[in-house]
Amino acid sequence: MANSGTPANTLAVIQLLVTTFATIRDVTRLLRTEEIDNELKAFYANVxxxxxxxTRDWSRISKSAYGIDEDLVSRTLSHLGSIITTSSLKPLQGSISSATCYGGMRAFNQEWNLIQKQSDKSMRIQHVRSCTNFGKTLEERNRFIQRLNEYEDELQARYPDFQPDWISEDLLIKKSIRQPSYAxxxxxxxxFKALVACSDCECTPSHEMWAQLGLGTYRKASLNEEIDMDSGLDFDMFLSIKQDWQEAHILMSEEVKERAVVFQDDSEVKKPQTRKSIAKTKQMRVKRLCEPIAKMRTMAAHRLELKVMRDQLFKLRSERSTSLVDTTRSPITLEQFLKIGSRSFTERTRRILAVILSYAVLYLHDTPWLQHxxxxxxxxxxxxxxSAIPLRPFIQIQLGQYQESRQDPDDLDDPDDLELENLDPDDLIMHHCPFLVTLAVMLMEVYFAVPFNVLAKRYGYDIAPDAESSVSTRRCVDVELVFKACREEIPENYQxxxxxxxxxxxxxxxxxxxxKLDNEALTLRIYQEIVLPLETELGQAFTSMPIDELDRIAQELNFPNWDQDDVYEKFIKPSSLNAVSSVKIAILDTGVDLSHPDFEARVDNIKxxxxxxxxxxxxxHVITDRNGHxxxxxxxxxxxAPDAQLYIAKIAESEPSSAGIIAKAINHAVSTWEVDIISMSFGFPTCNTADYHELEAALAHAHANRVLLFAAASNSGGKLGHAYPARDQHVIAIHSTDTNGNRSAFSPTAMDHDINLATVGEAVESAWPVYLSDETSNPNFVKYKSGTSYATPIAAGIAGFLLLYSRIYLPDKASALKNRQKMQALLRQIAEKERGQTVRDGYYFIDLSLYADCLFGKSLDFIDATIRNVLST
Structure with missing residues (x-):
């Protein structure tokens, strides 16, 4: 029941709640640094x-005039108290003893404050472990997290106005990662057995036959639910004769589930429930694989439908292709992308590839698919x-080669089976799992975005190409030497x-x-030591990318990274900058860390x-950023907008200051700095705030002086409308999407009969203050953040590029682009990739690239004509 007021005793209890949250936050941070179990590390990060x-939300609410929900306070405190072992705590000195209602919690907080000041790290950890118990089992710990999430949701529903509209929190993991299937x-x-059994044919002339198996996490169905064949165990493949690619889809029959387990621990192995049977359909035993492949050449836009039963292959009725793969073009190898270099890799693609490659080892180790x-x-x-290239990897193998040599590669792992007197010791395989050595190589290649031999040369090691795939001791030694040389460039806490x-x-x-570990133990070890840490880190970096949906998300991503940098470099030449005036952009925010390497290199940009x-x-003029935003x-x-002149107005430490102060900053930017664009990554939930009329007048003044205004739409999702000043008629509101233009969950609902503009605001990487960063783990001083707050400066930067472009190529029309409606119309035009395209999730997704469907991927004459047409209407 909510009270109408806020009694002093209630405020005292809320303060206890805030203090306890802060203590547990510090405690879990400490425990995580010392924990070696990745599952527990993820749990502590979540808590x-x-x-x-x-801590933040309850601190804000305690200062409000709203009635406090005492029942929610009490339940939250009781839940926190459930992890505190009061018997190990000393009674408090003074009038409050540990026998009172919340005495144990107060003792917990007070002892933590004392031990922080007086003890070394080992003693602090020993103390924490003696007075806390988060649960002995994964199930108990998950229940603790689930209840915290429930209270958090209840808090947000009860006090929607106190959710932040301008600062996005660090990326979080909200749900524990479900484990994959051994099936x-x-x-x-x-x-593989079924394909090999029917790959030996009598064709003249003879041909090579290849198979490409789709890689992924295969987390399509919960093992706690009934597994449907259409969503549980089906595989995308390509089969080819003489490089003539044919798409195929393979379904698995009943018996595959018989040995299915999940990768938990040695003491517990769970079996899935019986999956639904496949609907009865006509099927034909495949005797020679080349025959159905050849037949499919006459069926354009179709794919082979195959089923494996008892290691035999059966053909079903063919279906329409859903992948839109261009079979007339050759596939591109990961090696080719590595040779292109970092241009083809983003932080997102690096992390996704690392997870998918680790799953390839998990699922395919000691199978013919994954040769040493x-x-x-x-x-x-x-x-x-x-012309897109989805981030959808396939592993390729030649079927004929396996027929010619069926020797088990593991037979080479045991020196007792070899005539040692005739074998060079350097040729012995001392690492029982050479495929893991190769995974190490590929992880380094993906991280540094270069082929391994090129990486080796950087550090003085010349590795011949034919030695790169060797499984000998020399191979292991070479890889270890290169890793030791480059490991300092990879932060130690990176997975x-x-x-x-x-x-x-x-x-x-x-x-x-x-x-060598037996197969089941090895699989468990690979999951625990490699796969789980990589996927946990991916979930922490990109909260909009749940692991259970990673396969779908990855396939929607485009591998090459043709982005704004390429567009800018193509059209903005240094020689052309001298003839035009620079674009001037003001940013109203928490200041800037000018000691950051990014700004030290751009000191001339700060005007x-x-x-x-x-x-x-x-x-x-001291604009020290103590927040990072x-x-x-x-x-x-x-x-x-690399050549823009930047003007920094510090209007906040953590929360936006009064509307009156912001109004003064805007008027100064317009009249004194004479800027072209103002970026405002903040918002008020209501215009009924002190001095808001002054802010409205300042916005109107800026508009009258042809200054473009961009503001963050809001981070409240569908719970609230747009924030202020994003709602103002003179302001361009910016919403957030992922990199594919899909609406972010926190982005507000699009407005009807309006041009709703959006750009990337999820898992954005940018500079973070040096003094707020750990140089050891974060030597580049960057962070990943999500929010419309971060989509807004991106949109302002894109507008800056468009203004500069128009001043260079369309000088007679450049001034027209400083009109809000004209800029809005041009951004909408850029968002439309083809004629007749509708909005996406209610938004126009702004994305600059050199692809043919994008405006700046077309000819210069077409670009200029399009912009002129927009500015003339």
Whole structure:
């Protein structure tokens, strides 16, 4: 029941709640740094994130005039109290003892404050473990997290006005990662046997036959539910004769599930429930694989439908293709992308590829699909008819080669089976799992975006191409040497670093007798030591990318990274800048860390600074960013408009200051700095706030002086409308999407009969203040953030590029582009990739690239004519 007021005793209890959340946040941060179990590390990170959110929210609510929901306070405190072992706490000194209602919690907080000041790290950890118990089992810990999430949701529903509209929290993991199915390993084995059994034909002339198996997490159905064949174990493939690619879809029959387990621990192995049977359909036993492949050449836009039963292949009725793969073009290997370099890799593609490649080892190790000599040249990506290349990898193998040599590669692993007197010791395989050595190589290649031999040369090691796929001791030694040389460039807390280190450690894959782990133990170890850490880190970096949906999300991403940088470099030449005036952009935010390397290199871009929080001090131009938000946003503007002149107005420390102060900053930017664009990554939930009329007048003044205004739409999703000033008629509101233009969950609902503009605002990478970063783990001083706050400076930067472009190529029309409606119309035009295209999730997704469907992927004459037409209407 909510009270109408806020009694003093209630405020005291809320303060206890806030303090306890802060303590648990500090405790879990400490425990996570010392934890080696990745599952527990993820749990502590999750608790830490929840406590950070609720510390902030309850602190705000305690200062409000709203009635406080005492029942919610009480339930939340009781839940926190359930993890505190009060018997290990000393009674408090003074009038409050541990016997009172919340005495144990107060003692917990007080002892933590004392031990932080007086003890070393080992003693702090010992103390924390003695007085906390988050649960002994995964189920208990998950229940604790689930209840925290429930209270957080209830809090947001009860106090919607107190959710932040301008600062996005660090990326969080909200749900535990469900474990994959061991049945995929069995299915991959059966598919290969079935293909090989019918790949020997009598064609004249003879031909090579290849198979490409789709890679992914295969997390399509919960093992706790009934597995449907259409969503559980089906595989996308390509089969080819003489490089004539044919799409195929393979279904698995009943018996594959018989040995299915999940990768939990040695003490518990769960079996899935019986899956639904496949609907009865006509089927034909495949005797020679080349025959159905050849027949499909006459059936354009169709794919082979195949089923594996008892290691035999059957053909079903063919279906329409859904992939739109351009079979007239050759696939592109990962090795080719590596040779192109970092231009083809983003942080997102790096992390996704790392996870998918680790799953390939998990599911395909010790199967013919994953030869000891596999490499980036065996990983293929297929172009589509629209010239896109989805991040959808396939692993390739030649079926005929396997028929010619059926010797088990593992037979070479045991020196006792060899005539040692005739064998060079350097040729012995000392690492029981050479495929993991190759995974280490590929993780390094993906991280640095270069082929391994090129990376090796950087550090003085000349590795011959034919030695790169060797499985000998020399290969392991070479990889270890290169990793030791480059490991300092990979932060130690990055799972890339940890995964490579673990792959190269032979002892990690041996039992107590030094023998290779058996298949089940090896699979479990690969999941725990490599796959889980990589996918956990991916989930932390990109909250909009749940692991269970990673396969779908990856296929929707386009591999090459033709982005704003390429567009800018193509059209904005240094020689043309001298003839035009620079674009001037003001950013109203928390200031900027000018000591950051990004800004030290761009010192000439900073043309104005003013601290509106202390305008009358003797240092009004000190704009130190103590929050990070302003540094992050300002760097994004210069990423998208590298030659812009930037003017920094500090109007906040953490929360936006009064509307009156912001109004003064806007008037100063318009009249004194004479800027072209103002970026505002903040918002008020209502215009019924003090001095808002002054802010409205300032916005109207800016509009009258042809200054473009961009503001963050809001981070409240569908719970609230657009924030202020994004609602103002003179302002361009910016919404958030992922990199594919899909609406972010926190982005507000689009407005009817309006041009709703959006750009990327999820998992955006940008500069973070040096003094708020750990140089050891974050040597580049960057962070990933999500919110319309970060889509806004990107949109402002794109507008800056468009203004500069018009001044260079269309000088007679450039001034017209400073009109809000004209700029809005041009941004809408850029969002339309083809004639008749409708909005996406209610938004026009702004994305600059050199692709043919994009405006700046067309000829210069077409671009100029399009812009002229927009500005003339």
């Amino acid at each position: 830490n994130a929840n406590c950070t959110l609720m 995929v390993w069995n299915a991959a084995q059966s598919i 000599t596999w490499s980036s040249s065996h990983i293929l990506f297929f172009p589509t008819t629209s 890339f670093h940890c995964a490579v280190d673990k792959c190269l450690d032979p002892a990690a894959w041996e039992d107590e007798s030094g023998n 104005g600074k003013y601290n509106w929080l202390s305008p009358n001090s003797n240092k009004p 302003g540094t992050f946003a300002a760097s994004l503007i210069l990423d998208y």
